[in-house]
Amino acid sequence: VAVHNNMTTRELLANRVTEALYNLFPDETNWDPQLTAATRPEFGDFQSNAALSLAKKRKMNPLQVAEQIAQNIQTNDICEQPQVAPPGFVNFTLKKQFVASQLQKMLADPQRLGISPRERKQRVLVDFSSPNIAKEMHVGHLRSTIIGDCICRVLEFLGHDVLRINHVGDWGTQFGMLIAYLKEVKPDALDNSSTTSLGDLVEFYKAAKKRFDEDSVFQESARKQVVALQAGDEDCIRAWSFLCEQSRKEFQQIYDMLDVKLIERGESFYNEWLGIVCKELEDSGVAVRDEGALCIFVGGHTGRQGKIQPLIVRKSDGGFNYATTDMAAIRYRVKEDKADRILYITDAGQSLHFSQVFEAAKRIGYAKPETKLEHVPFGLVQSEGGKKFKTREGETVKLKDLLQEAVRRAEEDFRNRLQAEEREESEEYIKRVAQVIGIGAIKYADLKNNRTSNYQFSYSKMLSLQGNTAPYMLYAFARIQGIYRKGDLDLTDGQSESIQFILDDPTELSLAKMLLQLEEMLFLLERDLKPNVLCDYMFELSQRFNQFYENCPVLKAESLPRRTSRLALCKLTANTLQLCLHLLGIPILERI
Numbered sequence: 250v251a252v253h254n255n256m257t258t259r260e261l262l263a264n265r266v267t268e269a270l271y272n273l274f275p276d277e278t279n280w281d282p283q284l285t286a287a288t289r290p291e292f293g294d295f296q297s298n299a300a301l302s303l304a305k306k307r308k309m310n311p312l313q314v315a316e317q318i319a320q321n322i323q324t325n326d327i328c329e330q331p332q333v334a335p336p337g338f339v340n341f342t343l344k345k346q347f348v349a350s351q352l353q354k355m356l357a358d359p360q361r362l363g364i365s366p367r368e369r370k371q372r373v374l375v376d377f378s379s380p381n382i383a384k385e386m387h388v389g390h391l392r393s394t395i396i397g398d399c400i401c402r403v404l405e406f407l408g409h410d411v412l413r414i415n416h417v418g419d420w421g422t423q424f425g426m427l428i429a430y431l432k433e434v435k436p437d438a439l440d441n442s443s444t445t446s447l448g449d450l451v452e453f454y455k456a457a458k459k460r461f462d463e464d465s466v467f468q469e470s471a472r473k474q475v476v477a478l479q480a481g482d483e484d485c486i487r488a489w490s491f492l493c494e495q496s497r498k499e500f501q502q503i504y505d506m507l508d509v510k511l512i513e514r515g516e517s518f519y520n521e522w523l524g525i526v527c528k529e530l531e532d533s534g535v536a537v538r539d540e541g542a543l544c545i546f547v548g549g550h551t552g553r554q555g556k557i558q559p560l561i562v563r564k565s566d567g568g569f570n571y572a573t574t575d576m577a578a579i580r581y582r583v584k585e586d587k588a589d590r591i592l593y594i595t596d597a598g599q600s601l602h603f604s605q606v607f608e609a610a611k612r613i614g615y616a617k618p619e620t621k622l623e624h625v626p627f628g629l630v631q632s633e634g635g636k637k638f639k640t641r642e643g644e645t646v647k648l649k650d651l652l653q654e655a656v657r658r659a660e661e662d663f664r665n666r667l668q669a670e671e672r673e674e675s676e677e678y679i680k681r682v683a684q685v686i687g688i689g690a691i692k693y694a695d696l697k698n699n700r701t702s703n704y705q706f707s708y709s710k711m712l713s714l715q716g717n718t719a720p721y722m723l724y725a726f727a728r729i730q731g732i733y734r735k736g737d738l739d740l741t742d743g744q745s746e747s748i749q750f751i752l753d754d755p756t757e758l759s760l761a762k763m764l765l766q767l768e769e770m771l772f773l774l775e776r777d778l779k780p781n782v783l784c785d786y787m788f789e790l791s792q793r794f795n796q797f798y799e800n801c802p803v804l805k806a807e808s809l810p811r812r813t814s815r816l817a818l819c820k821l822t823a824n825t826l827q828l829c830l831h832l833l834g835i836p837i838l839e840r841i
């Protein structure tokens with residue numbers, strides 16, 4: 250069995266189990282090692298359940314099969330002698346020596362902590378954030394932006410080729426109304442587009458909508474503007490660009506505050522292919538005409554009155570829609586971008602839409618059989634108590650205000666702390682700390698929840714120094730880094746290899762084993778796209794560090810080799826926290 254340079258401890262062991270199974274049962278066709286992390290501490294670190302299913306299949310005694318595996322397996326370099334437990338588990342406990350040698354590899358590679366980039370690099374397109382022009386960028390888009398950015402960071406770290414795409418809603422019938430209204434109230438906007446400001450765009454949208462709803466003559470002119478826009482009328486295109494530009498500036502402020510990078514490729518980008526897509530769909534028979542509309546019957550989803558709800562790609566009035574654009578987008582992303590995997594980060598409410606679009610794309614062949622199309626859904630943001638997320642006045646919350654409020658509160662907390670500790674810090678430094686903690690708290694609070702559940706937004710909880718929060722993690726990092734720095738350990742090039750890890754105390758060993766799990770955790774995240782595993786990992790790691798620090802003197806350790814080993818454990822913990830925070834999109838503070 251080949252050993253790859255980026256095989257996790259679990260994979261390494263799994264291969265050994267497979268090898269043993271193959272030797273024992275060469276006539277089998279499936280040598281699945283069924284190796285998982287141990288379900289109970291007394292089982293050691295890993296367990297294989299392979300004996301159970303094999304015994305059943307071969308009508309043998311599972312305990313005996315487990316015994317045979319334990320006798321046959323070659324794991325001397327990794328584990329203690331494997332133990333068998335009823336009804337037929339094989340349990341593995343890592344050797345201290347093995348753990349220590351893995352730690353050394355991590356220590357020698359502070360940037361990547363021994364995790365090499367994937368050998369099979371994928372091109373992954375992540376469609377995230379994606380607000381709508383001239384409309385409010387709301388908390389749902391904030392979630393998409395934060396979760397999407399974290400997923401991109403993890404995939405990038407693992408060596409994939411990631412395209413960060415902002416599929417903004419910059420096309421569609423709402424523009425008829427907006428352009429008609431713009432021409433009415435700001436006729437000069439087009440000639441002085443650089444100096445004209447619309448003020449609050451959302452207010453502008455609301456006013457246009459009101460006008461539209463109340464006046465049938467206006468409705469008619471709005472419709473004409475849509476037709477003219479789609480036909481490429483110069484004036485309309487200018488008005489449209491002007492509106493997009495105004496929105497873009499506002500969105501960019503949010504992205505800057507969050508430090509998130511995106512490539513804008515909105516719905517309008519696919520405009521020229523919408524007609525072709527409909528023709529291809531109809532010609533191939535994947536789509537059929539139904540009551541004048543062009544429909545794809547996929548999935549058998551029933552709507553009202555028990556009628557099957559098709560995916561409509563052209564309305565009976567000839568107009569294209571959201572689904573048409575998404576079909577064209579998959580076509581482009583596979584054909585031109587050469588994407589192997591496409592991820593859509595939106596709220597769970599769009600699940601039906603995506604399952605239909607994916608199925609249709611597979612049928613027509615826009616997506617290859619091996620192309621992975623994944624909707625990555627998330628739950629709602631709610632107020633405390635599970636209510637709708639609104640301001641006290643019942644208005645929707647502006648994202649900019651929301652982010653600024655978190656920073657303001659973080660600053661207040663920090664100033665109080667400085668005062669209590671009678672510390673003086675520069676204004677610049679205070680602002681920096683507030684920024685990192687405030688924005689970090691918002692991101693962390695979002696990411697630490699299972700993304701499919703709704704989560705309750707609470708400034709006081711997310712900014713708390715206790716519990717699984719950004720401030721807690723940032724302080725933990727600074728504190729551990731501080732201990733390490735006081736120790737004056739020389740880890741410059743070449744020095745780290747000579748460091749011997751001594752893992753005699755149970756808390757040292759338990760911390761060390763948690764450090765080794767980083768890679769496995771990232772592989773899980775790469776597969777399941779659930780950032781909360783990263784937060785849970787960090788929290789558990791910091792807990793184990795605390796236990797270690799309570800039990801094992803570091804700077805005043807009983808001997809020099811122990812002191813060195815413990816300082817190196819501090820350094821590895823700090824490096825790991827730093828990397829995890831970075832993957833969550835949170836910068837570290839060397840001291841707070």
Ligand code: ARG
Nearest residue numbers: 376379380381416417418595
């Ligand atoms: N603009 C949409 C919204 O605000 C999200 C777009 C998601 N991406 C996509 N390819 N449909 O809900």
